[in-house]
Amino acid sequence: MKNQxxxxxxxxxxxxxxxxxQSAFVRGFFAQRNVLEVETPVLGRxxxxxxxxxxxxxxxxxxxIKGGWLQTSPEYxxxxxxxxxxxxxxxxxxxxxxxxxxxxxxxxFSMLEWYRTGFDDTALMEEVADLACGWLQCPxxxxxxxxQAMITWAGIDPFAVTENDLRQRCREWxxxxxxxxxxxxxxxxxxxxxAVEPNLGTxxxxxxxxxxxxxxxxxRISSVDGFDVAHRFELYIDGLELCNGYWELTNxxxxxxxxxxxxxxxxxxxxxxMEIDEAFLAALEEGxxxxxxxxxxxxxxLMLKTGTRDISxxxxxxxxRA
Amino acid sequence: xxSYSTNEFRGGLKVLLDGDPCIxxxxxxxxxxxxxxxxxxxxxNLMTNRVWERTFKSGESLEAADVMDHDMEYLYTDxxxxxxxxxxxxxxQYAADAxxxxxxxxxxxxxxxxxxxxxxxxxxxxxxxxxxxxxxxxTDPGMKGDTAQGGSKPATLSTGAVVNVPLFITIGEVxxxxxxxxxxxxxxxxx
Numbered sequence: 001m002k003n004q005x006x007x008x009x010x011x012x013x014x015x016x017x018x019x020x021x022q023s024a025f026v027r028g029f030f031a032q033r034n035v036l037e038v039e040t041p042v043l044g045r046x047x048x049x050x051x052x053x054x055x056x057x058x059x060x061x062x063x064x065i066k067g068g069w070l071q072t073s074p075e076y077x078x079x080x081x082x083x084x085x086x087x088x089x090x091x092x093x094x095x096x097x098x099x100x101x102x103x104x105x106x107x108x109f110s111m112l113e114w115y116r117t118g119f120d121d122t123a124l125m126e127e128v129a130d131l132a133c134g135w136l137q138c139p140x141x142x143x144x145x146x147x148q149a150m151i152t153w154a155g156i157d158p159f160a161v162t163e164n165d166l167r168q169r170c171r172e173w174x175x176x177x178x179x180x181x182x183x184x185x186x187x188x189x190x191x192x193x194x195a196v197e198p199n200l201g202t203x204x205x206x207x208x209x210x211x212x213x214x215x216x217x218x219x220r221i222s223s224v225d226g227f228d229v230a231h232r233f234e235l236y237i238d239g240l241e242l243c244n245g246y247w248e249l250t251n252x253x254x255x256x257x258x259x260x261x262x263x264x265x266x267x268x269x270x271x272x273x274m275e276i277d278e279a280f281l282a283a284l285e286e287g288x289x290x291x292x293x294x295x296x297x298x299x300x301x302l303m304l305k306t307g308t309r310d311i312s313x314x315x316x317x318x319x320x321r322a
Numbered sequence: 323x324x325s326y327s328t329n330e331f332r333g334g335l336k337v338l339l340d341g342d343p344c345i346x347x348x349x350x351x352x353x354x355x356x357x358x359x360x361x362x363x364x365x366x367n368l369m370t371n372r373v374w375e376r377t378f379k380s381g382e383s384l385e386a387a388d389v390m391d392h393d394m395e396y397l398y399t400d401x402x403x404x405x406x407x408x409x410x411x412x413x414x415q416y417a418a419d420a421x422x423x424x425x426x427x428x429x430x431x432x433x434x435x436x437x438x439x440x441x442x443x444x445x446x447x448x449x450x451x452x453x454x455x456x457x458x459x460x461t462d463p464g465m466k467g468d469t470a471q472g473g474s475k476p477a478t479l480s481t482g483a484v485v486n487v488p489l490f491i492t493i494g495e496v497x498x499x500x501x502x503x504x505x506x507x508x509x510x511x512x513x
Contacts, residue, residue: 102349183358193360197354
């Protein structure tokens, strides 16, 4: 009795049912819009260079191929499909990120990722709003720039604040010695998480747009009001970060340069450098069509739908019971 | 001593923070999309019992605190220290001071077993079992059917604790008490 492991699911039957309805809603949504459902590997040969994402390595041993990684996102494989002429595609897949477990995180989670050829970020944001608000029956999101959100909620201008003032602002959460090796973007992430995020989308859902170019990841960059900003957007509802979208970078040389920059950051942070996914870069060389793409956390969407603040309530078996 | 990184933080883990032993209560990861991850951690300082909230960058680590819980039998007090003995057959004895014993002093009965938390080998806290059975040494002779006082009256137990008991309880009877709430549970039949 005492040592019996917790075998029961943490999600209620109602939550399981709601998940099934959510999947059906998503598939119906894209079927209506002629977006093709695809499946790409969950187990891939390469991981990602992203400095703040830790993949979970695998031990493939077949056909002389060894190693491998559980995918942190289906992005590279889906972009290879796009380069091969798939047209607009979507996927519901399991993705994996090490070290992430909390009330909003589980190392394995469900992601809805989709790409729209010919869409820019603004057009895709409309579609994200159609999907999220159609399912949640919530008001359509407002749009606020990253800069404005930071000024409003953290009291700093992310593009103008001096290094000193930025660190001073972070003292509310971190000791000086903890701040010593935190980068400028790391400081901004701290403020975003602790000062800004809890206030986002509490009344009406909100898109945050125009991220600093240094946080562009795979988005293209342009100049707005004299600042370099990324064509990247995130949707927040009730303080919960729901998705991350880009007007996709299509230039292979720029992409390679960003991967190499990522690895330099990883090395500086004492993390292992990651092998660059040459198959993905080869696809970009061939030509990725103009497109926008977005990744949306389905477990979090379900948390909003079922009104819970704990991801365990919508997962049959979270990490501790998996 | 070993150390734990943020990925190992979980409820119940004992760590050193600002030189004091603490127990982790909650660990929440906060992370914007592809940005830097942080851990918001709630800890209880085992010296002061205060709850602290601290932020860590993911990957930071804290030294493990040499804090261990042991079952020990209470032997006696010499007025300054309360003496306990390990129940593992080693007969090893430990002396806990008034600070370590704290409020538990009112539940201490010789030969009963308590949880003694050792920090660097010395008693830090003494925790009573959730339920104890103690003899009533003093109480008013409540009358049968007397409900004028809401059906209960104070009773002093053999260890000095005072709890509210039903009116029918008399001196010499043994009662079961929940030490967490200090509430009377039931009368224990003497064999």
